[in-house]
Each structure stands twice: as C-alpha cells, then as structure tokens.
Amino acid sequence: MTKALIIGGGIAGPVTAMALQKAGIEAEIFEAYPTGADDVGAFLIVFANGLEALRVIDAHGPVVDHSFPAQRVAFVGNDGERLGERPLAGAEGDNGLGPRTLRRATLYQVLHTEAARRGIAVRHGKRLVGAETVDGAGGRKVVASFADGSRAEGDFLVGADGLHSVTRTLIDPAAPSPRYTGQNTVCGYVRDAGIPLAPDTYTMIFGKRAFFGCTVDPGGEVWWFANIPGTELDRADPPAVTPAAWRERVAGLFDGDDTPAAALVRATGDRVIVSNAYDLASTPTWHTDTMVVLGDAAHAAAPNAAQGASMAIEDGIVLAKCLRDRPDPGSAFAAYEELRRERVEKVVAASAGMAKLAGSGGTGRPARPDAAGRGAAERGGGERGGAGRGGAGRDGAGRDGARGDDWLTGYRIEW
Numbered sequence: 001m002t003k004a005l006i007i008g009g010g011i012a013g014p015v016t017a018m019a020l021q022k023a024g025i026e027a028e029i030f031e032a033y034p035t036g037a038d039d040v041g042a043f044l045i046v047f048a049n050g051l052e053a054l055r056v057i058d059a060h061g062p063v064v065d066h067s068f069p070a071q072r073v074a075f076v077g078n079d080g081e082r083l084g085e086r087p088l089a090g091a092e093g094d095n096g097l098g099p100r101t102l103r104r105a106t107l108y109q110v111l112h113t114e115a116a117r118r119g120i121a122v123r124h125g126k127r128l129v130g131a132e133t134v135d136g137a138g139g140r141k142v143v144a145s146f147a148d149g150s151r152a153e154g155d156f157l158v159g160a161d162g163l164h165s166v167t168r169t170l171i172d173p174a175a176p177s178p179r180y181t182g183q184n185t186v187c188g189y190v191r192d193a194g195i196p197l198a199p200d201t202y203t204m205i206f207g208k209r210a211f212f213g214c215t216v217d218p219g220g221e222v223w224w225f226a227n228i229p230g231t232e233l234d235r236a237d238p239p240a241v242t243p244a245a246w247r248e249r250v251a252g253l254f255d256g257d258d259t260p261a262a263a264l265v266r267a268t269g270d271r272v273i274v275s276n277a278y279d280l281a282s283t284p285t286w287h288t289d290t291m292v293v294l295g296d297a298a299h300a301a302a303p304n305a306a307q308g309a310s311m312a313i314e315d316g317i318v319l320a321k322c323l324r325d326r327p328d329p330g331s332a333f334a335a336y337e338e339l340r341r342e343r344v345e346k347v348v349a350a351s352a353g354m355a356k357l358a359g360s361g362g363t364g365r366p367a368r369p370d371a372a373g374r375g376a377a378e379r380g381g382g383e384r385g386g387a388g389r390g391g392a393g394r395d396g397a398g399r400d401g402a403r404g405d406d407w408l409t410g411y412r413i414e415w
Contacts, residue, residue, distance in 0.1 A: 002323075005030060005144050005154035007163035012295035012312035013108060014115040015123075016158055018057045019116060019320030021414075027357050029115070030126035030144065030152065032161070040186030041116055042273040043103045043223050045070065045395075048090030049411045050310025051097040055315045056415045060097065062110045067100035068218050071200040078208045080258035088202065090409030096379040101215060107309065119337050126150065128166045131157055133290045133314070142290040156329040157291045158319070160312075164235075164299035172285040181355060184230040185275050186250050188268035195260045197222065205261050210253040212261040224264055226250050227303070227355070232276050245272040277302050279350050286341070287333035294319055294336075299344040305351035305409065313345055317413050347408065390410035 002025045006013050009031030017027035035097040046054075046063060054060035071091045075083040091098045112122065130145040142157045159167020168175045197203055197216050214224035228250060233239060247265055254261035280300040286293055295312030319336045326332035 002026065002156075003028070003154040004323075005142065005152055005157045007157060007159050007167050008165075008295075008297070009033070009108075009112065009124075010121055010160065010162060010295075010296075010312075011309050012110065012316050014111040014120070014296065015054070015057070015059070015313050016160055016319060017115055017120045018059055018118060019317045020323065021120065021239075022057050023320045023322060023324035025320070027120060027158075028152070028154070029120065029122040030128065030146065031122055031124050032127040034125040042185075042225065042275075043101060044107065044309050045099050045101050046107070046313070047099050047307065047310045048097050048409045050307075050313045051100065052411075053096070053310070053313045053413055056317050056413050059114050062114055063102070063107065064097070064100060066106050066110050067102035069200055070099045070101055070202055070215055072198070073202045073204060074198065074201060076205045078206060078257040078259065083206075085201075090406075097198060101217075104309075123152075126152075128161065128170075128385070131167070131170050131291060133288070140290060155290075156323075159291065159293040159297045160295055160316070163280070163296045163300050165293060167291060168283060168293050168297050171288055171291050171293065172283075175283055175285065176280065178300055179278045180232040181277040181279060181352075182353070183227050183277040183302075184233065185225060185227055185277050185303055186246060186249075187223075187225045187273045188265065188269060190224065190264055190267045190269075191220070193222045193260075193264055193267055195264060196221070197260075199231050203260045203388045205254075205257075207254045207257045207261060208258065210250070212254060212259070214264060222264060224261075224268075225303075226253070226261070226265070227277065228253055233274065235276070241274075243268075243272040244272055246272045279348055279352060282345055283351070286337045287330075289328075289330035289333075290335045292319065292329075292336065299341075299348055301348040301351035302355045303351070303394055304354035305347060305408075307347050307351065311347055314345070314411065314413065315340060317415075321413070321415060341373035343411070371392035386402070 003018050004027040006017050006027050011030050013029050017029055017208055020027040051060050054063060070088050072085055073088045074085040076085050081139045088099050127147040128144060129147050131142055133140060133142050141153050144152045144157055159165050161167050163178050199216055202213055202215045210226055210228040212226045214222050216222055247268055251262040251265040279302045280298055283298050285296050296313035301308055318339055322332040322336040326335055
C-alpha cells in the first residue's frame, strides 16, 4: 500500500491523514511537539465550508459536539453607536452546518482523537530537519530525517507543518517567509462579566486605536480578541511580559472609547494569549515529485477572515482526492495546486483587505458599517475571473455556492 509521511499534527495533519485513509492510502503523522498540543493558541471559527469538508470524511460530528454556534455579527463604533448587524457568513449553511467556535486546542484534541480511533499513528517529538528522494528496487521513496536522529520512509511527504514550515524550505530554499502584518493578536476569557452581550453573536468594535471582537459561550463566558498595533514578538525568546501588563496595554488602547472593550479586558484573568499576526500571500513552489505543502505551510491569511482552519481542512480533503484519482504523487500534487491555489490566494488577499479596513484611519468606524467584516471578503481582494480554479474545479473537487457572496463559505468538495 502507498504510504504518506505527514509532517505536522495540528489541524491539517490529522484531517489529511483521515482523508488519505478514505482514499486507500496509509498515513503516519510526525509531530514536533513532545506531547499533544493541549494548550496551543486561543480560539477560532470553523465555517460552513470547513465543516462541509469534514463531512466528506465523516469527521464533522465531533467538531460540532465540542463547539458552539454563532449566527450573527454586530458592528459597534468607538462611540458605542451600533453601526449594523447581519448574519455571519455561512450561518444558513447546508444541513445546519453554520459557523462553530471552539478553542484551537480543543480542535486539535478532537481531530487527533478521531484519527487515533481510526488507527492512524502519531509520532511525537519528531521535528523535521531534512528530506531526500531516493530511488530503489521498490521505486522512488522519500526519506525524512528528524532532529532526534531518527528517519522515516514513505512514498511521498506532506508538509502540514504550519506557518514557519520546514517542508516549504526543503521544497524551495528560496521560498518566501511569512510577512509580519504589524499587529499582535491578544485573546482572553471573562466569566461573570456583567456586560450584556447578545447570544450567538460576534460583537465587533472599531476602537479609535485598535479592533476588538467578542462572543459569549453557552455557559456565559465571554471569549474576546483584540488586534493591536505592535512590534513582532520573538518566537524563540518571547518577552517576559506578565498577563497583567498585557491586560493593561490592551485595555489602554480602548480607554476613552464608549464601548465595553476596556472593561472586558480588565476583567480577564491570567489566561491571556498573545501572538504575532502573519500572512503568506503566495508561495511560488508548492511541491516536488515527492513532497507537497498545504494549509499555512503553503498559504497563510491574516486572522481577520478567520478562515485559516477551514482552508487547511479543505486542502487536506482535495489533496487526498487528487492522490486517489491520479496515477502518481507528482501529477496529483500538480492537480491539487491547480484546484487550490487561486482560491486560497484569494482568501489571503481578502483577509489582508479586511485587516486594512479594520485598522485604517483610526476613526473608530469602517468606511461602511460592515466593510471590514464582509466587504473585502466578498470582493475577493481583486480576484481574477470569479470562481476560477477554486470554484468548480477541473477535477470536480469543489464547487461554489449559487449565490454570488458564497464564494467563500459556499465551497463544497465532491468526493
């Protein structure tokens, strides 16, 4: 049986492994972390397009069971004026699969548990340092080398190793690095906030100096994030800034605004998560004959569109379908790129446009009430020619929804 080496055990890794299993291909996951990523990141949304992709491999149920819905988004100016409200993109998805919110760590755990239930192996403590293609009696193989001195052999290698991908640079040493967007993303949680917020709704606040968003889980806990201007934090040696200092820095950016943002930040406990915001607009080379990248390793959007998880899920399903249908990995990788590149680069451009609108001018409101939350995504950041390769697809891998504003959440994969 054909065997895949999957580098990275975040979101794309287990999804790809389960999709490959459905396609009749054995997969083994190699994760750099010594244990499960139980406390990585903050929270995210899986939109209808991501959930429908998971449905293809019958993995959507556990994600739905461990998340809560969001149906609407409300926009508020820095003066407290309500600027507008609309359904969240994809809220009226097929078969009830609308947007779902959950902690990133929960999504990791759910996907890993489901992969393990299906007999897929995960090797922890395996940090990729090299890979080479070798010719032998059994044909071409790829041999991966890890920092602990171990090696693994397979028929092809899938780089699902995230934003700072080693696989990307092995495929192309001249590959571009992610671009720091000039913002830090800060997240936190507040119990008993005493501030009335609408259920099933994301409240988006356009502060004078920063952007704030929040929602309420079924237990009444407020989950919030803020996109704030700042310098890039050193990932290897992060600054020793206390949660209290981060709270005060973020809250101070909303002082003087007539919104609940500052109060919510100050009411937060010590679980404050801070990260850099990056994007990767285009990676020129996605694959060789034996190696390929997907998810953030191939393309990464700023967090504004909240589509990173869903794009990674889509990638994994489409790649597996191409490997099922094509005679060799090299031609499958080319077909996968043909089906995916235009769509994902459109999402990256849309998210960059949303970030610019949310942070432009310091006026405390966007150019239109829903501009930063919807307009850039629907315009597609200057997309060429509509649905293109990310829409109907030349192998029938996906199709866009019938409505013009559904290019993003209306995407479906036909297995």
